[in-house]
Amino acid sequence: MPAQQTLIEAFAVALEIEPQEVVDSLTYSEHPKWDSTAHMILVAQLEADFDVMFEIDDIIDMSSVKKAKEILTKYQPSLSFDG
Amino acid sequence: MINSAWHNLISLAPYALSHEEKAAIFAKYGNELVKHHYEHCQPYQNILDFFHLTEQTFEQAPPLHTSMFKLHELRSIQQNDVFKVTTSSGTTGQQVSKIYLDKTNIARQQKILSSIVKEWLGNKRLPMLIIDHPNVIKDRFSYSARGVGIQGLSLFGHHHTYALNEDMSINWPCVEGFIEQYKDEKIFIFGFTFMVWQYLLQLLDKNQKRFELSNALLLHSGGWKKLIDQAVSNEQFKTTAQQYLGAVNVHNFYGMVEQTGTIHVECEQGHLHCPTWSDVHVVSPDNLIPLPIKKSGIIELHSLLPTSYPGHKILTEDTGFLVGIDDCPCGRKGKYFQVTGRVKRAEIRGCSDTQS
Numbered sequence: 001m002p003a004q005q006t007l008i009e010a011f012a013v014a015l016e017i018e019p020q021e022v023v024d025s026l027t028y029s030e031h032p033k034w035d036s037t038a039h040m041i042l043v044a045q046l047e048a049d050f051d052v053m054f055e056i057d058d059i060i061d062m063s064s065v066k067k068a069k070e071i072l073t074k075y076q077p078s079l080s081f082d083g
Numbered sequence: 084m085i086n087s088a089w090h091n092l093i094s095l096a097p098y099a100l101s102h103e104e105k106a107a108i109f110a111k112y113g114n115e116l117v118k119h120h121y122e123h124c125q126p127y128q129n130i131l132d133f134f135h136l137t138e139q140t141f142e143q144a145p146p147l148h149t150s151m152f153k154l155h156e157l158r159s160i161q162q163n164d165v166f167k168v169t170t171s172s173g174t175t176g177q178q179v180s181k182i183y184l185d186k187t188n189i190a191r192q193q194k195i196l197s198s199i200v201k202e203w204l205g206n207k208r209l210p211m212l213i214i215d216h217p218n219v220i221k222d223r224f225s226y227s228a229r230g231v232g233i234q235g236l237s238l239f240g241h242h243h244t245y246a247l248n249e250d251m252s253i254n255w256p257c258v259e260g261f262i263e264q265y266k267d268e269k270i271f272i273f274g275f276t277f278m279v280w281q282y283l284l285q286l287l288d289k290n291q292k293r294f295e296l297s298n299a300l301l302l303h304s305g306g307w308k309k310l311i312d313q314a315v316s317n318e319q320f321k322t323t324a325q326q327y328l329g330a331v332n333v334h335n336f337y338g339m340v341e342q343t344g345t346i347h348v349e350c351e352q353g354h355l356h357c358p359t360w361s362d363v364h365v366v367s368p369d370n371l372i373p374l375p376i377k378k379s380g381i382i383e384l385h386s387l388l389p390t391s392y393p394g395h396k397i398l399t400e401d402t403g404f405l406v407g408i409d410d411c412p413c414g415r416k417g418k419y420f421q422v423t424g425r426v427k428r429a430e431i432r433g434c435s436d437t438q439s
Contacts, residue, residue, distance in 0.1 A: 029186050029189075035167075037234060040234075044242075044243075053208065054208075055206065055207075056197055056201065056206065056208060056239060057197075060197060
């Protein structure tokens, strides 16, 4: 599955939102479903789906979908979220 | 704008500043904080006006008793900026404290907590065993103190595993599976003091079970009242934890929902340490004047974190004494202290005292 698709599904499942809502501008604490509890669920989901282990500061900094892509790419430089 | 000051404060190290250096910071930012709350919180303004302060400074501002947050809606932000309300866990029939938080204040609490906990846990997230049941964080808008603690510390763990079922029995398959999987790694255990004692250690004893952890860190916090009633000391708690869990470093910490973020962690010497952003005074119960080192009195807590509610100077219902300043053998700077109990006739209230 392309990384973009994996990312969208991980966000949709973890935050219990529609896949269409998962866009770059989706921001932590702006969406009512993306609160601190959901954030840790999201972290676990992304870690499982992308086989990474985030550092503490990256979890704090992961404040939007755009930011999540940047952070994931840091761990897996080969990832591409185009398309 | 009060929040801009935080660019300088947030990157400071938790235990590197001497008391004098901290005093300068509290004078500068603390005074701004008092003015901020005076301007943005009408009830706080009324309180300060009532006292006719000669100077509107952090030093002169009276501490607010924790009960003020039960009786009044104290916030320095607009209603529609309230993002989360955290509550203290009062027992049934007692009013709870309500702490009004905006996004900025929540983010700051999380960052400061992170700076502090990293000093004890290290930078790496660890497999985490939580001595509670998962439903304690169910209600997302309004967290209890237990929920706040678990939520805040989850950040430092991975593969979070809840050790208890909702009826407070141990989820044996879950716990044993977790321990089997991570027995050779460093693990992080977190729970409220009473919960760890009553629902983990006591049950291990009853079932004649022991775990043989090779490298664990147990952070625990919350009311000691029930344990004092059962004549369990901090020392005995530690020894028992090591007896039943194996090689585990045990650190108590003291904090409260009114000042989430700045927790006071017990060092290897058994002393609770103030991080850079908080300060502790022990005051006389007769006149609320600060007492010298080693004298017992009521604990007054100061924090620079609260901007969305006036919780920067709080008179607690706990008693204790200062052990020293800047010279703990563990090497950490700042004040260090011990908590000895509750103020007499205070309401019965404690983070983990709600389960009985």
